[in-house]
Amino acid sequence: MSSPVRSLARRITTITAHLQAGMARPKVVVTRNLGAEAMRLLDRPDLDVVAWQSETQPCDKKWLLDNIPGATGILLLFSEKVRREITEDATDLLKVVSTMSVGYEHVDIGSLAQRGIRLGYTPDVLTEAVADITVMLALMAGRNVKETTSIVQNGQWSAYPWAPYLFAGSQLSANWVHPTRTAGFIGFGRIAQSTLARLLPFGFTRALYTSNPSSKPNPARDAELLAKYAPQGLAEIRRVGLAELTSESDVVFVLAPGGPSTYHVVNEEILKSMKRTAVLVNTSRGSLVDSEALAKACREGWIWGAGVDVVDGEPNVAADHPLVQEPRCIVLPHIGSATNETRLGMATMAINNVIAGVLGGSMPAELNRS
Amino acid sequence: MSSPVRSLARRITTITAHLQAGMARPKVVVTRNLGAEAMRLLDRPDLDVVAWQSETQPCDKKWLLDNIPGATGILLLFSEKVRREITEDATDLLKVVSTMSVGYEHVDIGSLAQRGIRLGYTPDVLTEAVADITVMLALMAGRNVKETTSIVQNGQWSAYPWAPYLFAGSQLSANWVHPTRTAGFIGFGRIAQSTLARLLPFGFTRALYTSNPSSKPNPARDAELLAKYAPQGLAEIRRVGLAELTSESDVVFVLAPGGPSTYHVVNEEILKSMKRTAVLVNTSRGSLVDSEALAKACREGWIWGAGVDVVDGEPNVAADHPLVQEPRCIVLPHIGSATNETRLGMATMAINNVIAGVLGGSMPAELNRS
Numbered sequence: 001m002s003s004p005v006r007s008l009a010r011r012i013t014t015i016t017a018h019l020q021a022g023m024a025r026p027k028v029v030v031t032r033n034l035g036a037e038a039m040r041l042l043d044r045p046d047l048d049v050v051a052w053q054s055e056t057q058p059c060d061k062k063w064l065l066d067n068i069p070g071a072t073g074i075l076l077l078f079s080e081k082v083r084r085e086i087t088e089d090a091t092d093l094l095k096v097v098s099t100m101s102v103g104y105e106h107v108d109i110g111s112l113a114q115r116g117i118r119l120g121y122t123p124d125v126l127t128e129a130v131a132d133i134t135v136m137l138a139l140m141a142g143r144n145v146k147e148t149t150s151i152v153q154n155g156q157w158s159a160y161p162w163a164p165y166l167f168a169g170s171q172l173s174a175n176w177v178h179p180t181r182t183a184g185f186i187g188f189g190r191i192a193q194s195t196l197a198r199l200l201p202f203g204f205t206r207a208l209y210t211s212n213p214s215s216k217p218n219p220a221r222d223a224e225l226l227a228k229y230a231p232q233g234l235a236e237i238r239r240v241g242l243a244e245l246t247s248e249s250d251v252v253f254v255l256a257p258g259g260p261s262t263y264h265v266v267n268e269e270i271l272k273s274m275k276r277t278a279v280l281v282n283t284s285r286g287s288l289v290d291s292e293a294l295a296k297a298c299r300e301g302w303i304w305g306a307g308v309d310v311v312d313g314e315p316n317v318a319a320d321h322p323l324v325q326e327p328r329c330i331v332l333p334h335i336g337s338a339t340n341e342t343r344l345g346m347a348t349m350a351i352n353n354v355i356a357g358v359l360g361g362s363m364p365a366e367l368n369r370s
Numbered sequence: 371m372s373s374p375v376r377s378l379a380r381r382i383t384t385i386t387a388h389l390q391a392g393m394a395r396p397k398v399v400v401t402r403n404l405g406a407e408a409m410r411l412l413d414r415p416d417l418d419v420v421a422w423q424s425e426t427q428p429c430d431k432k433w434l435l436d437n438i439p440g441a442t443g444i445l446l447l448f449s450e451k452v453r454r455e456i457t458e459d460a461t462d463l464l465k466v467v468s469t470m471s472v473g474y475e476h477v478d479i480g481s482l483a484q485r486g487i488r489l490g491y492t493p494d495v496l497t498e499a500v501a502d503i504t505v506m507l508a509l510m511a512g513r514n515v516k517e518t519t520s521i522v523q524n525g526q527w528s529a530y531p532w533a534p535y536l537f538a539g540s541q542l543s544a545n546w547v548h549p550t551r552t553a554g555f556i557g558f559g560r561i562a563q564s565t566l567a568r569l570l571p572f573g574f575t576r577a578l579y580t581s582n583p584s585s586k587p588n589p590a591r592d593a594e595l596l597a598k599y600a601p602q603g604l605a606e607i608r609r610v611g612l613a614e615l616t617s618e619s620d621v622v623f624v625l626a627p628g629g630p631s632t633y634h635v636v637n638e639e640i641l642k643s644m645k646r647t648a649v650l651v652n653t654s655r656g657s658l659v660d661s662e663a664l665a666k667a668c669r670e671g672w673i674w675g676a677g678v679d680v681v682d683g684e685p686n687v688a689a690d691h692p693l694v695q696e697p698r699c700i701v702l703p704h705i706g707s708a709t710n711e712t713r714l715g716m717a718t719m720a721i722n723n724v725i726a727g728v729l730g731g732s733m734p735a736e737l738n739r740s
Contacts, residue, residue, distance in 0.1 A: 032533075032534060034534050035534060035535060055533060055534060055535065056531075056533045056536070057531075057533075058531065077532070077534070078532075079531070079532050100534065125546065128541070128543040128544070128545060128573070129541055129543070129545070131543070132509055132513070132541065132542050132543050132572065133509070133513060135505075135509065136506060136509035136510060136513065136515075139502055139503070139505070139506035139509075140506060140510070140515075142709075143502070143503060143506065143705060143708075143709070144705070145506075145510075145702070146519070148702055148703050148705055149516070149700065149701065149702060151703055152687065152694060152701045152702065152703050153689065153694060153701075154689060155687070155688045155689030155690070155691075155694070157684065157685040157686075157687045157703045158685040158686050158687070160685070160703065161426075161427075161428065161449070162447070162448075162449050163402075163425060163426045163427075164402060164404050164405060164425060164447070164470065164713050164716075164717055165405060165425065165708075165710065165713050166426070166708065167703065167705045167708045168708045168709055168710045168713050169705070169708060169709050169710070170709065170710065170711075171498070171499055171502065171709035171710070171711045171712060172502050173498040173499070173501070173502050174498070175498060175499070175709070175711040175712060175715065176495065176711065176715045177710075177711040177714065177715070178711065197571040198568075198571045198572060200571065201567040201568045201570065201571065202502070202568060203498070231601065232602070277710075314527065315527040315528040315530070316527075316528050317522065317525070317527045317528070318525045319523065319524060319525030320525070321525075324522060324523060324525070330519065331519065331522045331523075332515070332518055332519060332522065333518050333521055333522050333527045333530065333537065335513060335514070335518055335537045335539070338513075338535075338536065338537045338538045338539060339512075339513070339538055339539050339540065339541035339545070340535065340538045340539070340540065340541070340547075340647075341540075341541045341545040341546065341547040341548065342541060342545060343534050343535055343538050344547065345545065345546045345547070346534075347534055
């Protein structure tokens, strides 16, 4: 369909929809079953909810395209690739798009803004769940968990008689050899700060971080954090260059956004500059870490081990992927925010966003496009 | 050899050894190579050190029996079964037995005391390493790590398209559904207290514990801990009965000593009383937990999952063991204290104990037998 014809068709659909809307409740399209507990919130007399019924399978694209026209609100996941369709097929009735995600790369922000359509998303709610798994991976990478659990699963435990250094890992917490510990954060947003808070009782006394080179230093924020955590032993928090961070840290946490500017920021050179007893943890985006380099670093002992929840090119990670093959590298299938509590929290926020957007209220989390 | 003959033989050996000792340095027998870094401490002109050369293989029993007579100090591991031989074959030269372990079930305390032989051991030094792994297992059990890592290792990641509750676990940290968290400790010694400290930034506000019924309540210690941790959010610390502990806690930590009085204290009834979202962690002794009951609890969803570093009957844990077979139960091969730092710390302490005992100084950790 050519653009003028499409434009005309949209106007006709809009008129029809407006006529129907005069008699009917606003239509809210929900592209996934978000679970009984969350979906109950949509069971309201003032909304006409059209929802895809499966929780595990994405919605049929034709179903979605058929439903976009006439919708006042659309709630979608980042798995829905409908940037163009929402812009072109949605009628002027559309007031709000709500995504159950922190990111919004799958939505055409500019086009929505131009048409005055509000955009809701779900920030913050996943911070604690991701910080949990970040600490977990630091511990697992240090304590040789992949190798030792594999021995148990294969029934080989009894083949390893006790010895002073059998299965001995690299200790995360402060100890008599290393009475202080240093955490290095590549990216120092909310998840990194929550991770730092969790590390303090492990005896971490220093936090080093790098930020986007174009971002301004934030000495006030750092002074506030230091004052808050000094009673628990934090002695230093400082923005540094990447080389200082990697050479000084006992754990390097990769917690920066993805995209071209951070692509493979963790490469052979960076890994070679780390301590041999240190571990690397990536719970942000796979694109930040060169998988081949990390596998080599683990294999050749440049670092003690690694734990990653994300892998460049995921989910296409085969059994012969170098990180999967590497005994000192734990690989999780991107479960950072995957807890029932957090996912229910994200679903609830996305639903409350779409309801508020449709009815004209204040949204729990609306993207500020300015 | 009959006892009187053995006794006579010992006297003769003693006299011979004393004669040699008049001319020679005191003999220190070390039953394992404790690594170059630790063994260097024994490289002294005033000691005659006889050490087994292998780090991974236990010493030959005949080698040990040949060396016990004439020794002034003996450093051994808990793998050495020489209770009777030390009592019967050691000459009166023997001043100290030093074990590289927290426990001393493998040593005849009474007989050593009777003969005025000092006993060194290695307490405390492993507390932080075990607390690390205790927190790690609580996280792993909640986040379905055994199932999810297995999917990745088998190259199946791409077969699981994103869905709102895919791989979703039970969150350890406080969250919008559960704004407070409760930790339950079966046994509340040093490792439990270090574990509690680590849990505070995860939003734990309550600590419940049980103690040996014959031990006196310790309200002063509890008040001190509460005062110390109140600024970090701890609101309650209380000794309770086991039923209250298991029904109220989001994580139940098994951290009590082994032995007949705690045998299978975690059984079907206890597991049934736990929350369905809670996890069980055992980093103390396998004998405290009924493995069949725990596997059933995981399988039938009485609890969310479990993480154990110790198993009843270890190290004889075959691939078809019910806990190894259970996807929701992580099993580690007793690596609680297995870090290079902690094991080196234990070796160093055991060596310093034996040196001080032989030369007549103050031992870093001498067992108070009174």
